[in-house]
Amino acid sequence: MYGYQMTQRAKELTKGELEMTEGALYPLLHKLEGDGLITSEIQKINGRDRKYYLLTDKGKKQQAAQEAEMKTYLFNLNTIFNI
Amino acid sequence: MISIIQQQEIKSFLQKRNLSPVISNEIYDHFIVQISELMKNNLSFQEAFLKTKLDWQSELEMVKADLFSFKKIAKIEKTVLQSRFRNIILSSIVFTMFGFAVLFFLNDYFYLMQIGLLVTLVCLLLYNFILKKMKFREYYELSFHPLILRNLILGSVLFFGVGYFTQSMNFWEVGINKIFLIYAIAIQIQLLYFRTKKVNVLL
Numbered sequence: 242m243y244g245y246q247m248t249q250r251a252k253e254l255t256k257g258e259l260e261m262t263e264g265a266l267y268p269l270l271h272k273l274e275g276d277g278l279i280t281s282e283i284q285k286i287n288g289r290d291r292k293y294y295l296l297t298d299k300g301k302k303q304q305a306a307q308e309a310e311m312k313t314y315l316f317n318l319n320t321i322f323n324i
Numbered sequence: 325m326i327s328i329i330q331q332q333e334i335k336s337f338l339q340k341r342n343l344s345p346v347i348s349n350e351i352y353d354h355f356i357v358q359i360s361e362l363m364k365n366n367l368s369f370q371e372a373f374l375k376t377k378l379d380w381q382s383e384l385e386m387v388k389a390d391l392f393s394f395k396k397i398a399k400i401e402k403t404v405l406q407s408r409f410r411n412i413i414l415s416s417i418v419f420t421m422f423g424f425a426v427l428f429f430l431n432d433y434f435y436l437m438q439i440g441l442l443v444t445l446v447c448l449l450l451y452n453f454i455l456k457k458m459k460f461r462e463y464y465e466l467s468f469h470p471l472i473l474r475n476l477i478l479g480s481v482l483f484f485g486v487g488y489f490t491q492s493m494n495f496w497e498v499g500i501n502k503i504f505l506i507y508a509i510a511i512q513i514q515l516l517y518f519r520t521k522k523v524n525v526l527l
Binding site (some may be wrong): 290292 | 349353354356357399400403408411526
């Protein structure tokens with residue numbers, strides 16, 4: 242996925258609730274790339290360079306771990322508030 | 325559909341922000357897609373361009389490169405560079421602490437560590453020069469970059485200051501200068517490594 246696509250996908254999935262600011266997105270993507278969690282490849286689209294980002298194996302593991310952590314957190318919150 | 329003249333207008337707007345080529349290309353592509361999408365909703369190019377510029381206003385605002393600099397760069401560029409430079413400084417400090425431990429507890433191996441670092445530095449330099457990835461002028465600019473000099477001055481004040489007050493007369497015997505050298509070489513190696521990977525760390 243490329244930067245703009247990510248902002249639109251986040252908006253679409255959250256029905257407009259989550260609006261990613263571009264300025265926050267790109268520094269974060271560069272940081273994740275520096276940490277080896279994502280990798281990028283440049284493709285020529287209509288004569289201009291487009292940078293696509295992909296998860297690395299390390300990134301996929303990190304994503305799975307974070308997802309599990311978040312699910313546990315949400316489950317616990319739900320348990321507390323549904324008492 | 326965005327015309328060539330309109331594309332040039334976007335390019336010249338971004339050029340004024342003095343962005344590095346990697347970030348500039350990425351933002352340029354983002355601008356083109358965002359404007360094209362807005363134009364699909366019956367907005368004119370100028371309206372769509374203005375809306376996109378407003379969305380990016382805060383990130384493309386020109387700010388001081390760092391506290392002591394007069395140079396102005398875009399806020400988004402500063403955020404990216406600061407994060408990378410902070411990582412370089414942090415890993416150099418961690419490595420220097422490791423060197424400190426080696427110097428005190430495994431003193432006989434300290435020279436091996438110094439040789440290892442120097443060999444790595446020379447290899448990276450040769451690699452960059454032989455494969456023409458870097459000119460000598462660029463290496464000179466990299467070594468004497470204001471940001472590096474400021475950090476080295478700050479580092480030397482800290483290292484030598486702490487060394488002087490804690491070790492008093494045995495200051496030089498303790499080898500605080502050797503530790504500082506490790507810190508400086510660790511920074512140099514990382515800068516060269518990023519340079520080899522064509523990742524911008526300094527402007």
